[in-house]
Amino acid sequence: MSSTSILVIVVIVVVLAVLVGVVVVAGRRRALRNRFGPEYDRVVAEQDSRSAAERELRERERRHAELTLNPLSEESRERYASAWEEIQARFVDEPSEAVGAADELVTRLVAERGYPTENYEDQLAHLSVEHARTLTNYRDAHEINLANARGEASTEQLRQAVVHYRALFADLLGADPVPQNRSDDTRPDTPQDAPSR
DSSP: OOHHHHHHHHHHHHHHHHHHHHHHHHHHHHHHHHHHTHHHHHHHHHSSSHHHHHHHHHHHHHHHHTSOOOOOOHHHHHHHHHHHHHHHHHHHHOHHHHHHHHHHHHHHHHHHHTOOOSSHHHHHHHHHHHHHHHHHHHHHHHHHHHHHHTTOOOHHHHHHHHHHHHHHHHHHHTSOSSOTTOOOTTOSSOTTTSOOO
């Protein structure tokens, strides 16, 4: 075999290896984007590079895999749904207190499902693996709850916080806590505000 033939074979092998590498990286990137949705873009924007963001997301997946997540019993699911209805009814007369109660209820549900609740950032990272599509809602609700604690949230912001908490709550619960076909004037959200499943 001539040196030219060997060189052509080496070049072809190198090109094929590069192509395989590109396909593998693109496949991993696509899988991360599908899994994390808007959280993928948020982490990419926060990190120095796309590869650093993807390492962070893979690390989240690894830590999430170490958790022991618990399914909710039907009794527990009904108890949470009932508690959510009470929060929505309470919103009419005490919107500020209702938002605090919504935050506490979501935190209890997160803990019962098996997610850590000691550190807010860790909690977000763990939730992002399976609940990334509702995580922005949770972040927004949390920020409004903090503003509420400082006395800086308007009634409209408080209403929006309940709607945001409801999105993650329904995602964790596995069902809408108050079915759409119920007519209840005490609900802080209208059908167009309700999270879609």
